[in-house]
């Protein structure tokens with residue numbers, strides 16, 4: 001039998017996929033913390049894991065009618081539980097992308113591209129940062145550009161997410177070349193060169209997890 005590819009995500013697929021993202025964030029708590037400790041205060045792993053545990057609980061105990069509500073709830077839980085700059089940044093990444101989107105009961109890769117474009121624009125606005133500032137935007141911006149470049153092509157969701165994951169990772173690599181301008185790392189200035197940004201690493205992990213979930217659920 002031919003391999004079944006996954007091209008659409010139902011409301012429950014999106015929920016299961018984000019639960020898998022949450023599992024991976026929790027499992028990467030120490031890894032993310034160590035990266036942040038190099039040039040930040042080392043709390044990024046515990047912060048992200050706190051957010052992931054909060055949204056996991058909420059997603060598990062809730063019933064959702066739309067894809068929009070799943071993303072929105074995920075982000076809101078991160079904002080409420082994490083606090084601080086990264087709570088707002090990552091909360092916004094999950095909750096704001098669906099704001100401009102009509103209510104959907106399923107999405108394909110074009111829908112995913114629209115969601116993350118909304119996320120990126122909102123994160124930039126809220127955090128007043130842009131590409132080259134050594135933040136998570138350095139991974140999210142290229143990931144969104146990759147999603148947009150693929151959005152009119154006939155590709156499977158897994159392939160599109162693989163491209164976005166690779167673009168995010170290239171962005172993480174690029175953050176090593178940049179001096180930090182935002183967050184706590186900015187006080188270290190030039191000493192931040194050579195170290196990758198923790199938040200950018202989280203963005204890569206999120207795209208990697210979404211790609212893995214889709215691959216694992218293809219028949």
Ligand code: ADP
Nearest residue numbers: 044047084086127129135136182183198199200
């Ligand atoms: P804190 O900076 O409060 O210690 P975390 O360690 O959890 O919070 O998160 C740090 C990450 O947040 C950084 O690595 C960076 O990617 C991201 N970040 C910080 N400020 C901004 C901003 N203004 N815009 C986008 N991302 C940001």
Ligand code: MG
Nearest residue numbers: 040041043044
């Ligand atoms: Mg920190």
